[in-house]
Amino acid sequence: MMQRRLSEATLSVYIFEVSRLLEREEYKVESIESVHLEKFLMSESQARSLSAASMDKLLSSLRSFFKYLQLQKIREDNPILLITPSKKKTKLPQIISQEEVDMLLGSIDSRTDLGYRDRTLFELIYSCGLRISEACDLEVADYQNHTLRVLGKRNKMRILPIGQIAEEYLKKYLGDIRPRLVGMRFSSKSLFVGRRGKKLTRQGVYKRFTEYCKMCNLDAKVHTLRHSFATHLLEGGADLRSVQELLGHADIQTTQIYTHLETSQLQHTYEAFHDDGLQEDTE
Numbered sequence: 001m002m003q004r005r006l007s008e009a010t011l012s013v014y015i016f017e018v019s020r021l022l023e024r025e026e027y028k029v030e031s032i033e034s035v036h037l038e039k040f041l042m043s044e045s046q047a048r049s050l051s052a053a054s055m056d057k058l059l060s061s062l063r064s065f066f067k068y069l070q071l072q073k074i075r076e077d078n079p080i081l082l083i084t085p086s087k088k089k090t091k092l093p094q095i096i097s098q099e100e101v102d103m104l105l106g107s108i109d110s111r112t113d114l115g116y117r118d119r120t121l122f123e124l125i126y127s128c129g130l131r132i133s134e135a136c137d138l139e140v141a142d143y144q145n146h147t148l149r150v151l152g153k154r155n156k157m158r159i160l161p162i163g164q165i166a167e168e169y170l171k172k173y174l175g176d177i178r179p180r181l182v183g184m185r186f187s188s189k190s191l192f193v194g195r196r197g198k199k200l201t202r203q204g205v206y207k208r209f210t211e212y213c214k215m216c217n218l219d220a221k222v223h224t225l226r227h228s229f230a231t232h233l234l235e236g237g238a239d240l241r242s243v244q245e246l247l248g249h250a251d252i253q254t255t256q257i258y259t260h261l262e263t264s265q266l267q268h269t270y271e272a273f274h275d276d277g278l279q280e281d282t283e
Contacts, residue, residue, distance in 0.1 A: 001256065002238075004131050008133075009133050009202065009276060011215065013057055013061065014060075014064060014065070017057065017058045017061035017062065018061055018065045019042060019063065020039060021062065021065075024040065025041065026168060027147065029065075029066075029069060029074070029075075030069075030074060030075060032079060033079055033084055034079040034082040037062065037079055037080055038083060040141045041058065041059070041083070043057070044058060051282040055085075056085060059080065060085075062080045063078065063080050063081070065079050066078040066079060073130055076216070079113040092257065092260060093224075093227035093231075093257060093258070094219075094220065094221070094224050094227060094228045094229045095224060095228040096218065096220050096224055096227075096228050097228075098214075098232055099127055100218060100220075101225070101228060103216055103218070104122075104212060104213065104216050104220070105119060105122055105123060105126070106211055106216055107212055108122070112182075113177050113180055113181055113195075114195060115154070115171075116172070116173060116175060116177045117177055117178070117181065117192060117193075118171055118208050118212070119168055120166075120172075120173040120177075120192075121135060121192050121205065122212075122222075122225065123163075123165060123166040123169050123170075124148070124162070124169075124220065125225045125226065126166075126225040126226075126229055127162055127163035127165070127166035127229070127247055128148055128150070128161075128162060128163075128166070128229070128246075129160075129225075129226045129229035129230055129247050130226060131152070131153075131223070132150070132202055132205055132206070132222045132223065133202060134203055135151055135192065135205065136190075136192065136199065136200055136201065136205060137151060137190075138150070138187055138190070138191040138192065139189040139190060139191055140174065140178075140187065140190075140191050142191065143162075143174070144172060145163065145193070146162055146167060147159050147160060147161055147162065147237060148160045148161075148162055150248070151247035153193070153248065153250075154246055154250070154262050156166060156250070158245065158246075158248050178191075178193060181193050181194070181195060181197055182197040183197060186196040192205075205222060206221075206222060209222045217235050226247070228260075230243050230246075230247055230255070230258045231258050233246070234258055236260065240252060240255055240256065240259065243255055243258065249258050
């Protein structure tokens, strides 16, 4: 698409967003104007309660689509370029405490094969700070000598250490659970598979995680485990460069958001303590 090397996840987002526009019979891509696109964007934002980041993805998808139409000589202009994107607000990543992580993982019934697979999967995501796509793309051969070989964004490879608890689950999963899920069927090399032995999908992982969060009355997403992993490392005294390498960030400024989060939490704790102190002094 547009001769750009997009990940499968990004490409699927682009296709979904553009299809939303194409489904609107009142809009013709050959003649639609920026004023109509603004109405479309507003309606999508309201109907889907889109965040600023999601709106940016939608705009990016449409920019690429109309640029493609230009290259194909279907349009001479790119009407989406006339729309000024909203200024991004710095949004702190969502995290959960170590106690909440333990509660969430402990709520998974690992007595069943699928439950044990899920416990292993989410233990590994938290232990290594994986993106959901990285976890789904793991192969059996990526686990060697207490480490995990992970292919991240821009095909950047990193070797990650695995925590003791996560590795214990992984060993049992590979030795007992995965063979039963695969059975006698021809299987892919994927590390995490479904009940039919096929590669576990992002949608499948998201659905299972959401169910566990509901059981715990916890507001979290799969990516929250990655954010929490990074924050808990910094809270434990890890240096920023090490966390950058573990997360696979190309720019350390991306990692620095977690230091802002720590500062925000410290400020909140200070204010709560300070307020309590003032109340005690006045009583």
